[in-house]
Amino acid sequence: MSKPWDKLIVALDLTSQRKINEVVNSLSPKVGKFKVGLIAYTKFGPKIINWVKEKKAEVFLDFKLFDIPHTMAETAKAFVDLEVWAFTVHLRAGRQSLKVLKEAVLKEAALKKKKVPLIIGITELTSQETCLKNVLNLAKVANKSNLDGVVCSVWEAKRIKDEFDLITITPGIRKDRGRDDQKRTAAVSDALENKVDYFVAGRPIIKAKDYLKAAEDLLNPKNARFAGIFCPKGCR
Numbered sequence: 001m002s003k004p005w006d007k008l009i010v011a012l013d014l015t016s017q018r019k020i021n022e023v024v025n026s027l028s029p030k031v032g033k034f035k036v037g038l039i040a041y042t043k044f045g046p047k048i049i050n051w052v053k054e055k056k057a058e059v060f061l062d063f064k065l066f067d068i069p070h071t072m073a074e075t076a077k078a079f080v081d082l083e084v085w086a087f088t089v090h091l092r093a094g095r096q097s098l099k100v101l102k103e104a105v106l107k108e109a110a111l112k113k114k115k116v117p118l119i120i121g122i123t124e125l126t127s128q129e130t131c132l133k134n135v136l137n138l139a140k141v142a143n144k145s146n147l148d149g150v151v152c153s154v155w156e157a158k159r160i161k162d163e164f165d166l167i168t169i170t171p172g173i174r175k176d177r178g179r180d181d182q183k184r185t186a187a188v189s190d191a192l193e194n195k196v197d198y199f200v201a202g203r204p205i206i207k208a209k210d211y212l213k214a215a216e217d218l219l220n221p222k223n224a225r226f227a228g229i230f231c232p233k234g235c236r
């Protein structure tokens, strides 16, 4: 799993069915994973999962669950039914919620004879400035709760890999630092250098006219490399 295309997850943060179908049609099979979050799921419901699967692509369900143990566990059981590749939970929900959720997922998958989805913990949002220490502390919670991986920025991914056996998924992928809401941003070449397992891109691709060309441009390592480590608070 080393080619950049295999690591790319495209966020379907759209409310137009036509556009979602265009994005998925033009990018698959080169892109094998699409992220479905609250924007598209609220608009279309479980249908959107099927549109992705019809193209033989996998779904990364990003609802960032953050609730009491019972609510987290019951919701996650429904994710097992949806047969998604992975889903997200907030690590700040705490170890008790995460433990109960994980047990419920394993039990439900065994009962329904379904594949166990990967459980991915959100550390600090990439739209926020933070310290490496905060992200590592949350990664520790993921590790202790036996989750499969974490969402972090590119700039924390290597340290997390060194310390824990966790999959790293990194949003905030840009060709340049730009001026949108993402703060802990990085280029694809940075993501590859920092050995991330997967990186997520939404707007740089889905806002373009030609989705495939935008993805190719983003993935071309010659196109961008951020100068050195970018930690907005300078507190590494």
Ligand code: C5P
Pocket: 011, 013, 035, 037, 062, 122, 123, 124, 125, 126, 127, 151, 152, 171, 172, 173, 182, 200, 201, 202, 203, 204
């Ligand atoms: O459009 P953009 O490339 O910023 O999309 C990034 C996607 O990743 C969005 O769907 C956002 O909700 C999600 N995400 C994130 N930061 C996290 C977790 C998820 O940006 N920590």
